[in-house]
Amino acid sequence: MRGTVLYGPRDIRFEAREMPRIEQPTDAVIRITATCVCGSDLWPYRGLQPIKGPQPMGHEYCGVVEEIGSAVKSVKPGQFVIGSFATSDNTCPNCLYGYQSSCVQREFMSRAQAPILRVPLAEGTLVPTPGMPSDDLVPSLLATSDVLGTGWFAADAANVKPGSTVVVVGDGAVGLLGVLSAKQMGAERIIAMSRHEKRQKLAREFGATDIVIERGDEGVTRIMDMTNGVGADSVLECVGTQESMMQAIQSTRRGGYVSYVGVPHGVEFKGEKLFYTHVHLHGGPAPVRRYLPKLIDLVLNHTINPGKVFDLTLPLEQVAEGYRAMDERRAIKALLRP
Numbered sequence: 001m002r003g004t005v006l007y008g009p010r011d012i013r014f015e016a017r018e019m020p021r022i023e024q025p026t027d028a029v030i031r032i033t034a035t036c037v038c039g040s041d042l043w044p045y046r047g048l049q050p051i052k053g054p055q056p057m058g059h060e061y062c063g064v065v066e067e068i069g070s071a072v073k074s075v076k077p078g079q080f081v082i083g084s085f086a087t088s089d090n091t092c093p094n095c096l097y098g099y100q101s102s103c104v105q106r107e108f109m110s111r112a113q114a115p116i117l118r119v120p121l122a123e124g125t126l127v128p129t130p131g132m133p134s135d136d137l138v139p140s141l142l143a144t145s146d147v148l149g150t151g152w153f154a155a156d157a158a159n160v161k162p163g164s165t166v167v168v169v170g171d172g173a174v175g176l177l178g179v180l181s182a183k184q185m186g187a188e189r190i191i192a193m194s195r196h197e198k199r200q201k202l203a204r205e206f207g208a209t210d211i212v213i214e215r216g217d218e219g220v221t222r223i224m225d226m227t228n229g230v231g232a233d234s235v236l237e238c239v240g241t242q243e244s245m246m247q248a249i250q251s252t253r254r255g256g257y258v259s260y261v262g263v264p265h266g267v268e269f270k271g272e273k274l275f276y277t278h279v280h281l282h283g284g285p286a287p288v289r290r291y292l293p294k295l296i297d298l299v300l301n302h303t304i305n306p307g308k309v310f311d312l313t314l315p316l317e318q319v320a321e322g323y324r325a326m327d328e329r330r331a332i333k334a335l336l337r338p
């Protein structure tokens with residue numbers, strides 16, 4: 001089998017790897033129907049997150065179960081399944097509180113940009129669809145595996161409610177699906193911060209009512225102007241930089257909520273400064289597993305079409321071009337078909 005391996009900055013190779021097989025009774029092996037490149041893959045790809053030697057890549061996946069370990073009862077060979085980027089037993093206290101991405105047995109997936117994938121803790125990690133979905137639904141089902149699940153968590157963690165005024169910082173796939181999620185949760189006003197025309201258009205399609213192109217302090221000033229100097233009820237931070245985090249906190253009203261789902265890189269703030277903002281902070285790796293059954297339903301009954309974030313589809317062996325296109329912002333998100 002060949003799979004995707006990152007060797008160093010901008011050095012992605014599709015090369016021979018060992019065929020995954022059942023190693024533990026709790027494993028499943030699935031044949032990937034579709035996988036994709038994640039915005040978070042770009043951190044190590046750009047050399048901004050060190051790697052210790054060649055690293056197999058990919059953590060967003062859906063496909064058909066080939067084989068299961070003896071302890072797996074909830075999924076069967078032949079079923080179409082979707083899983084999160086973090087494995088979970090779905091039984092430990094963290095899982096029962098709805099934070100499956102902090103499961104005590106968690107492993108982060110990192111080999112999904114390949115035709116065959118071993119999924120540990122299959123029973124608690126994988127969610128099967130009721131039947132074999134039609135091929136046109138595959139991109140949207142794949143999106144539930146991370147980007148939509150993460151965008152949904154961003155909106156949920158920022159306490160988006162019917163009538164809320166929401167700001168979304170970040171116009172990557174997660175930010176755009178944060179817009180879609182806020183719309184589903186009944187937000188009245190959704191302000192997307194983007195200076196990229198194609199992304200602005202998709203944000204509007206997903207439910208954004210306003211677009212702000214300014215960033216940093218200028219962006220904050222614009223949000224304050226638009227909210228009568230009060231700030232937004234809910235701000236979704238979907239980038240992970242110091243600038244985007246400060247922009248998010250300063251755009252929030254007193255007592256409002258900031259969620260942060262972009263993996264922080266060099267983000268720091270002073271306790272005193274935070275103290276006087278009066279904001280709620282809630283973020284982290286999204287517990288996608290909590291939302292999967294609901295999100296899969298919304299896709300299967302055609303309520304939402306999150307697969308629109310995939311504006312590039314490539315055969316899996318051209319994965320390196322998928323990384324390049326996203327790195328150069330030529331593509332929002334690249335879908336890969338084995």
Ligand SMILES: [Zn+2]
Binds near residue numbers: 038040059060085147
């Ligand atoms: Zn991802």
Ligand SMILES: [Zn+2]
Binds near residue numbers: 090091092094103105
């Ligand atoms: Zn658990």
